Amino acid sequence: MSSSRTRKRKLAAIVLGIQCLEAMEDGEPHSKCRRIWISDFIRKRDTDGFHVKLITELSSGDPNKFREFLRMNADNYEELLKLVSSRISKMDTSFRKSISATQRLAVILRFLATGESFRSLAFRIPQCTISSIVLECLDAIYNALAPLYLKMPSNESEWKSIAEKFNDRWHFPNCLGAMDGKHIIMVAPPNSGSVYYNYKGTHSIVLLAIADAEYRFIYVDVGCNGRVSHGGVYNKCSFANAMEKNKLHIPQPVPLPQRTTPVPYVLVADDAFALRPNIMKPYSGRGLTSAQRVFNFRLSHTRRIIIIIIVTEG
Known part of the structure; x- marks a missing residue:
């Protein structure tokens, strides 16, 4: 059986070759015969x-x-x-x-x-x-x-250098970066349902970024489906995982200027993120005290670094 099939295949190849040659001679090349390599x-x-x-x-x-x-x-x-x-x-x-x-x-x-x-x-x-x-x-x-x-700080001295620039330029001490997310609108993939459907009524993927005091990205995570909140994207990203396992070489808590109580180094973010020892967000609600309003102003003033970057580049 195998030998007969082989003979049939060889015969079919010979016939096809003869047809191609005849068609080329007639000026009407066969559809499977390529006349030129590039037009x-x-x-x-x-x-x-x-x-x-x-x-x-x-x-x-x-x-x-x-x-x-x-x-x-x-x-x-x-x-x-x-x-x-x-x-x-x-x-x-x-x-x-x-x-x-x-x-x-x-x-x-x-x-x-x-x-x-x-x-x-x-x-x-x-x-x-x-x-x-x-x-x-x-x-x-x-x-x-x-x-x-897109270089992540690799030791405590590099993190402290970023914190010093945040304090000098934006008057927010012990800050390691400003964090925010952005929905990148896209056409939903076939058969994806509502996986990429976000609260804004569009389909998107999420860009999560952290920037230093000089408007430079130090970490970017992009590709999570738009249905997930910014805080949810952070919880699943490699940066959060490394921070929880103390792999980022974050400096130990130090007192704020003119204070004695040690305070941890933090990332500044908005209400979309959960409050954690290394994530600082503004006070929410009404009836804030004067000190709380000043704090919110300082934090928002610092966090606008990442807002400007994402809006400009996005």
């Missing part, structure tokens, strides 16, 4: 590509339009290109030239800046190729920038 229209992307020409013209002629197009200036673009070029570049083959790192980065930045569909971005770059470029470039950008711009 002439796509082949011109290195010289007449939309992203290449536009970026070149905008960077030299209109810096403001360049920033509007990619949400960053030309200098930052070139710096980012140097960091990720080796990670996103592909080798040329004898059949065709690869898509350059410049084009790959331009596509992903345009995608992040506008949220356009892959189809609308597919000019001289096939839509299926753009989908893979987006995934590869996102990983490359994160791996290149995270060690430089």
